[in-house]
Structure formats: C-alpha cells, structure tokens
Amino acid sequence: MKNNLCNTPTQISLKSIEDERGILTSAQFQQDFPFTIKRIYYIYNNHENIARGFHAHKTLWQCMIPIAGSFKLTFIGKGEKHQFYLDQPSSAVLVPPGYWREITDFAPNTVCLVLASEVFDENDYIRSLEEFKKWEQEQNTKLQAVPFLDLKRYYDHIGQELLVGCEEVLKSGCYISGSELSNFEQEFAKYCGVNFAIGVGNGLDAISITMQAWGIGEGDEVIVPCNSFIATALGISKIGADPVLVDVDETTYNIDIEKLKSAITPRTKAIALVHLYGQPADMDLINTVAKQYNLKVFEDAAQAHGAEYKGRRCGSLGDAAGFSFYPTKNLGGFGDGGMITTNDAELAKKLRCLSNYGSSEKYHHTLLGTNSRLDEIQAKLLSTKLKYLEDWNQNRAQLAKIYYEQLNNIEDLVLPYVPEWAKPVWHVYTIRVLNNKRPLLIEWLKAHKVGxxxxxxxPIHLQVCYRNLEYTQGDFPVSESLSNEIISLPLDPYHSKVEIEYVASMVKTFFDNNK
Structure with missing residues (x-):
C-alpha cells in the first residue's frame, strides 16, 4: 500500500499471493490501516436495487473490503465527494470518521467485509444527511482555535503501529547499536540518496562530530548563516573552532553567497549552510565557492527532511549533512535524535567511531570520541514514520498552497519565495510582516486562538552567549530585520484544510483592517 494520511476516504491495495491452488489476500493493521480492529461484520444478501449505508460516524474508522461481488461507495464530507467501485478482494477503502456514506450498485451474491476501530455504539452514528450536515457545521464552528502544532495527532493516526514497533524492540533485549539502528540508517541513506548514514544523539552532535572528523578545531573558522537556530553555531564552538557569521539573502532567507565569499579567510575550513524552514539553499553556488577555496561543505538539514534541490534531496548535496529528529521536525522522534549523511566511506567510518567513545572495536579506543548514539527504540519509531514522510511533506505542500492562494498580494505581507529549482518541505510556514505590524498581528492571532x-x-550574533564574537547591532541588517518581522503560521501534515483556511482568513482580515 502507498502510505497515506487518510484524512479522506482512500482506496488501498491489499497484498495477494497467487499460485496453482488459488489466491490468498491478507490485511494487516500495521501495514494496511491505521487502527486496531475491535469489530468485524459482513454485509451480504443485498438487493441490487436497494442502497445501504445512509449514515456517518463521528469517531469510528472503517476498512471496507469486497469479499465477493462488487459495489459502489459514495462518501460526502469536508466539502468534497469521493466515489469508489470495488470488485476485487485485493482492493479496499479506508474510511476515516466524519463522512456520510452510501453503498449502491450491488452485484448478485456480493459480500462486503467491514473492519471497524470500535465496538458498536449507536451514539457514534449520524443517521440522516440533514443531521450530518448540521453536525459537520458544528465541527467547523467549534474550530475557532488552531494550535501551532499538535504532536498527539501523529499518535492518533499511527499510534498502534508505533506501539507494536516499540514492543518488538523491548522484547528483543537489544537497546543500543542493534539491527533496528542498522536498518534505519540504511533506509535513511537510501531516502537521501547517499551511501552512508550514521545515527547520533541529536542534530547538534551531528554538526560537532562531523567537524571533529574533518580535523577542524581551535584556531579554525567555519562560516555560518546568522539567521538560524543557534545549534548551527554551537556545533562549531563545541569543538573549539570559531563560527564566522554572515548575513542571509533577503529573498530566500538562506545564506547570502556574496557575503559568504567576503567572509573567507586563510583560517576558514568549512561552510555550514542551513536549509532554513525546509527551503533548500543554492548548493551549486555554495559548492563552487567551496571548491575554489578548498573548503568542506556541511549541510545543516535539520529542517529539510525530503527537501529537493534540482531533483536531489538535501543531505546528499555537500561533503556531509546533519539531521535532527527532534519531535517537531518533519521526521521527528520521541525524544532527541540525529543523523549524519555522506558519500565519503572513510569519513563515515570515522564518524561512527567518534560517536561511539572513539571506538570501532569494543574496549579499544583509537580516537577521543564521545557518547552520541541513536538508540534502538528511536530508530524503530523513526523507521516506522519514514514510510509516511513523503505523504506528510506532500500534505504540507498542499496546505502551503492554501496560504499562498489566500494571502498573495497583500500589502505589508511577504510570503515565502520558492526558487524554480527548489522543492521545499515547509518545516514551518514563515511570513514577513512589514511596517511594524507584527506585534498587532500577534495580538490579533492570540485573540482568535491561532497558534x-x-x-x-x-539573531545568533545578538545572543548573550556569543558576546565574545564582538558583533554589534547593525552588523547583519537582513537577519535583524527578519527577527523583528517574521512569524510562523500553523502548518503541519495533520492540520486540516479547514484549519488552514481559518488561519488564512484571520490573517487576511487583520490586514484588511490595518491598511
């Protein structure tokens, strides 16, 4: 099956095995549908001219499978209509709650198997279309509050699958550096399009361990964009090198190439760029500069899981890349976690050694390493979530499109710019509010319960911990302007279209009232 968010009725394929004896078709809840089966029932002996269904469920999930014969399914809800024709036991339809359904066009001897997420509860039924429309309107009215992020929604969708995976690891008795980590490293390397992936404790360690493996340390400089989360700079400071900050491009908010060039000195050893907000940096230009000055290129891809630059995924575009699996990331774990990706076999070997106490053989330590490992449970859970990442990113893109369509061409509002060569993954949807209107917009959003x-x-150069770098106000004007003007709106795979439309309408209304 193609993993899907299943916010809408979705047709899926079930695995079938055919030989001379016949065909065997199976359905497994971990792989085929996102709920635990608590009820099974059949619909059969149907009159071909009499329709069935004509109800909706408030909370119940279902999977409908044609065991024999054929029938047509029609679903209405969320302003859309979905229709399916089922005539093969290897094909089924997943039905989330909140949809009116009708079953028609029964072939003779049709048998429909229904798998349900809960036992029978009459209170969960809505048995008239008029009542359903009223209920649906009430749900939209109840909206009136949109969280910036609600991680529990991930669990609501794939929680049972995650629990099963967690139990498998617990039963295995192996919790560090086992097969789950190896499997996930291979899967993630393949996903990014690289040869090697090394699991580490967090995104910060991914930066510092890579710099250490390159031999960068005290007296060396690494160029870092000023407009970023502070971990990018801290990873440099952690190994004794000096982060050299440069301003960012006012259009993309990623590192300014001309400012980058002017910051290079004889002490410069590497460039640590950031694919900020899930928007790829211009890697061809960066790599050209790096090659000219013999510099290493490190991609901070902590916000760019799955983002593409000219058809290639972030994490495969420099000498090495670091990812964070902090819970809020596009691919987030259930605690801290990180990954380093590279095509350099010798570097990968050294990275693995450094992250494991400087040891490649137990109790034999060749390097002054650290303890920074991705554990088995996190690896298993992340592997489970990786299967859904493309669908999640696609859903983010669809929601970002709603913002663009509803908020484009508003005075004093700048929407994210996407170069033609970029495929962003919208880790956050950051807008720029001009003419000192951000404080007013924030109060407006609070009043209307929008996260x-x-x-x-x-900006990094004005953080107290970096006073020793002796930067001052005005040194990086673009980053400073952004810090005063940007605001991130709700955008997550599990935000509904209705929620994003509500947020967009609130933002639009604000600007209509504050011209």
Whole structure:
C-alpha cells in the first residue's frame, strides 16, 4: 500500500499471493490501516436495487473490503465527494470518521467485509444527511482555535503501529547499536540518496562530530548563516573552532553567497549552510565557492527532511549533512535524535567511531570520541514514520498552497519565495510582516486562538552567549530585520484544510483592517 494520511476516504491495495491452488489476500493493521480492529461484520444478501449505508460516524474508522461481488461507495464530507467501485478482494477503502456514506450498485451474491476501530455504539452514528450536515457545521464552528502544532495527532493516526514497533524492540533485549539502528540508517541513506548514514544523539552532535572528523578545531573558522537556530553555531564552538557569521539573502532567507565569499579567510575550513524552514539553499553556488577555496561543505538539514534541490534531496548535496529528529521536525522522534549523511566511506567510518567513545572495536579506543548514539527504540519509531514522510511533506505542500492562494498580494505581507529549482518541505510556514505590524498581528492571532511562533526572535550574533564574537547591532541588517518581522503560521501534515483556511482568513482580515 502507498502510505497515506487518510484524512479522506482512500482506496488501498491489499497484498495477494497467487499460485496453482488459488489466491490468498491478507490485511494487516500495521501495514494496511491505521487502527486496531475491535469489530468485524459482513454485509451480504443485498438487493441490487436497494442502497445501504445512509449514515456517518463521528469517531469510528472503517476498512471496507469486497469479499465477493462488487459495489459502489459514495462518501460526502469536508466539502468534497469521493466515489469508489470495488470488485476485487485485493482492493479496499479506508474510511476515516466524519463522512456520510452510501453503498449502491450491488452485484448478485456480493459480500462486503467491514473492519471497524470500535465496538458498536449507536451514539457514534449520524443517521440522516440533514443531521450530518448540521453536525459537520458544528465541527467547523467549534474550530475557532488552531494550535501551532499538535504532536498527539501523529499518535492518533499511527499510534498502534508505533506501539507494536516499540514492543518488538523491548522484547528483543537489544537497546543500543542493534539491527533496528542498522536498518534505519540504511533506509535513511537510501531516502537521501547517499551511501552512508550514521545515527547520533541529536542534530547538534551531528554538526560537532562531523567537524571533529574533518580535523577542524581551535584556531579554525567555519562560516555560518546568522539567521538560524543557534545549534548551527554551537556545533562549531563545541569543538573549539570559531563560527564566522554572515548575513542571509533577503529573498530566500538562506545564506547570502556574496557575503559568504567576503567572509573567507586563510583560517576558514568549512561552510555550514542551513536549509532554513525546509527551503533548500543554492548548493551549486555554495559548492563552487567551496571548491575554489578548498573548503568542506556541511549541510545543516535539520529542517529539510525530503527537501529537493534540482531533483536531489538535501543531505546528499555537500561533503556531509546533519539531521535532527527532534519531535517537531518533519521526521521527528520521541525524544532527541540525529543523523549524519555522506558519500565519503572513510569519513563515515570515522564518524561512527567518534560517536561511539572513539571506538570501532569494543574496549579499544583509537580516537577521543564521545557518547552520541541513536538508540534502538528511536530508530524503530523513526523507521516506522519514514514510510509516511513523503505523504506528510506532500500534505504540507498542499496546505502551503492554501496560504499562498489566500494571502498573495497583500500589502505589508511577504510570503515565502520558492526558487524554480527548489522543492521545499515547509518545516514551518514563515511570513514577513512589514511596517511594524507584527506585534498587532500577534495580538490579533492570540485573540482568535491561532497558534504561532517566531523563528527566530534574536539573531545568533545578538545572543548573550556569543558576546565574545564582538558583533554589534547593525552588523547583519537582513537577519535583524527578519527577527523583528517574521512569524510562523500553523502548518503541519495533520492540520486540516479547514484549519488552514481559518488561519488564512484571520490573517487576511487583520490586514484588511490595518491598511
């Protein structure tokens, strides 16, 4: 099956095995549908001219499978209509709650198997279309509050699959550096389009361990964009090198190539760029500069799981890349976690050694390493979620499109710019509010119960911990302007179209009232 968010009725394929004896078709809840089966029932002996269904469920999930014969399914809900014709036991339809359904066009001797997420509960039924429309309107009215992020929604969708995976690891008795980590490293390397992936404790360690493996340390410089989460710079400071900050491009908010060039000195050893907000940096230009000055290129891809630059995924575009699996990321774990990707076999070997106490053989330590490992449970859970990542990113893109369509061409509002060569993954949807209107917009969003965030309110050069770098206000004007003007709106795979439309309408209304 193609993993799907299943926010809408979705047709899926079930695995079938055919030989001389016949055909065997199976359905497994971990792989084929996102709920635990608590009820099974059949619909049969149907009159071909009499329709069935004519109800909706408030919370119940179902999977409908044609055991014999054929029939037509029609679903209405969320302003859309979905129709399916089922005539093979290897094909089924997943039905989330909140949809009116009708079953028609029964062939003779049709048998429909229904798998349900809960036992029978009459209170969960809505048995008239008029009542359903009223209920649906009430759900939209109840909306009136949109969280910036609700991680529990992930669990609501794939929680049972995650619990099964967690139990498998617990039963295995192996919790560090086992087969789950090896499997996930291979899967993630393949996903990114690289030869090697090394699991580490977090995204910060991914940066510092890579720099250490390159021999970068005290007295060396690494160029870092000023408008980023502070971990990019901290990873450099952690190994004794100096982060050299440069301003960002005012259009893309990623590292400014001309400023990058002017920051290079004889002490410069590497460039640590950031694919900020899930928007790829211009890697061809960066790699050209790096080659000219013999510099290493490190991609901070902590916000760019699955983002593409000219058809290639972030994490495969430099000498090495670092990912974070912090829970809020596009591919987030259930605690801290990180990954380093590279095509360099010798570097991969050294990275693995450094992250494991400087040891490649137990109790034999060849390097001054650290303890930074991705554990088995996190690896298993992340492997489970990786299967859904493309669908999640696609859903983010669809929601971002709603923002663009409803908020484009508003005075004093700048929407994200996407170069023609970029395929962003919308880790956050960050808008720029001009003419000192951000504080007013924030108060407006609060009043209308819309979540928001600011990425980031203080640029790195003005952080207290970096006073030793002796930067001052005005050194990086673009980053400073962004810190005063940007605001991130809700955008997550599990935000509904209705929620995003509500947020967009609130933002639009604000600007209509504040011209």
């Amino acid at each position: 928001y965030n600011i990425h980031y309110p203080v």
